[in-house]
Amino acid sequence: MADSSNSTAPAGAAKPQVAPKPPNPVFKMMGLPNIKFKLPSRNWMIFFTITGSFAGAMIYDRREKRRAQQKWSELVAHLAKEPLPVEQMRRRLTVYLAAPPGDGLRVARDHFKEYVKPILTAAALDYTVVEGRREGDIRAGAAEKIRKSRRKAGELSATAPETGVEEVVLATREQIGISDEPGPKGDLVIGRHAWKEYVRGLHEGWLGPIDAPAPPVDLSAPVADAPEEPMKDTAGGDVPAEIPKPAETSESSEAPAAPETAEKKPEEEKKEEEKPAKPTGPAAAYITTAEYPSAQPSPSLPQSFDSSIPIEFPHILGFLNTPIRMYRYLNQRHLAENIGREVAALVLANSSRPYRDESFSSEFSADSSATDLPRSNCELQSILEEEEKEWHKSVHKREEGEEEKEREWLDDIVLDSRIASRMSRAELSPEDEARSQRLAELKEYILGEERPKPISFWQSMWIKYGYGEDEETIRRKPIIEKFDGESNA
Helix, strand or coil, X not given: CCCCCCCCCCCCCCCCCCCCCCCCHHHHHHCCCCXXXXXXXXXXXXXXXXXXXXXXXXXXXXXXXXXXXXXXXXXXXXXXXXXXXXXXXXXXXEEEEECCCCCCHHHHHHHHHHHHHHHHHHCCCEEEEEEECCCCHHHHHHHHHHHHHHHHCCCCCCCCCCCCHHHHHHHHHHHHCCEECCCCCEEEEECHHHHHHHHHHHHHHHXXXXXXXXXXXXXXXXXXXXXXXXXXXXXXXXXXXXXXXXXXXXXXXXXXXXXXXXXXXXXXXXXXXXXXXXXCCCCCCCCCHHHCCCCCCCCCCCCCCCEEEEECCCCCCCHHHHHHHHHHHCCHHHHHHHHHHHHHHHHHCCCEEECCECCCECCCCCCCCCCCCCCCCEHHHHCCHXXXXXXXXXXXXXXXXXXXXXXXXXXXXXXXXXXXXXXXEECCCHHHHHHHHHHHCCCXXXXXXXXXXCCCHHHHHHHHHCCCCCHXXXXXXXXXXXXXXXXXX
């Protein structure tokens, strides 16, 4: 029997070392070290997986978001190429924009610039922005705009007409003979909070008085004692000083003079803009919701209002809501698709429908009496209602003494059928809807144009960040021919 001790190595002996693999001569000639390819460690795999997944989801979402905005921009881009007479102004929309509850106005402006403005710019439409920094500003702005139109229509008013920059510009245009482009206009309201104020402002403007009502007199307040008559020393003794009669007082004494303010420097004005809004609220309402049934509408009330569109504005605050905010950050393509559809419908203005009222019929009835319509069955009252659940808890609290005070954001929307029946919502026509699908599939392009040939990624990067130019830009460049006798130098 063979001895097994010679065939096996002793237990304590070290294993023979394998000679290292010689480096690649190419790397050695280039002065590079011997690179060993191996899988990363467990921790690095976790890091690359998380960061790679997040980056991939964000890149995919931004690409789809750009495609959605490009689709809706191409759907309305033909309006920018339509000829317009020199004596007409471009069709103008009105955008109602307010700071979200618990946050500043900058967030609302960024939302408008990111999702709404690209569609309006593609159609070359003009727009007027009505901004609100505090609760009630949009309501006051919408109502005042209606009251100005009522004064312009000829309704008697005790308020003197304003002579601001806007009024001077409009008067100058009328004298020159410049008019607005014929066609339907529209109102674009961003967010549930702005929508509630917008509806409240419509009712106040058309049902309320054209002039501000007199402030109520508080009879329970104690009457102050009359001041003693001043005395002046005379030779015959002290006699009351002469007090000017009411007829002798000047007109300027009836109203307090405005305090003189020094001219502000640009730096001071910039600091004031950055400061938070003062706690003082906007102008008081001219009419309450309880006075709707007994109010008489304006004689210049039109048969129908311009179409309106409520734009969703999801906005949530709080550290515990970070998962929801991250999910929305990675799904902006859905928001761009929904907002682009609504804005395109208002821009094209090819179709509209009344707001639904399931409590009585499929739409409002203008002949019905004024009433507070059921909140759960009316579309005007339930639009974007889910956004109220995400408002900060501090907004839902009423301060002491505000139980009877009107709060546009917290109170339910109260409707009057004489106003609600004249409101309509813009929507896409079946033809526009089918055309948007063809644009998404790259089967069609802007009306009257052919889709340009696709270019490679590297060429697009060179055009965007380098010194190259695409064929469309080169084609639009003017060609200046050399004249006879001109030197080439």
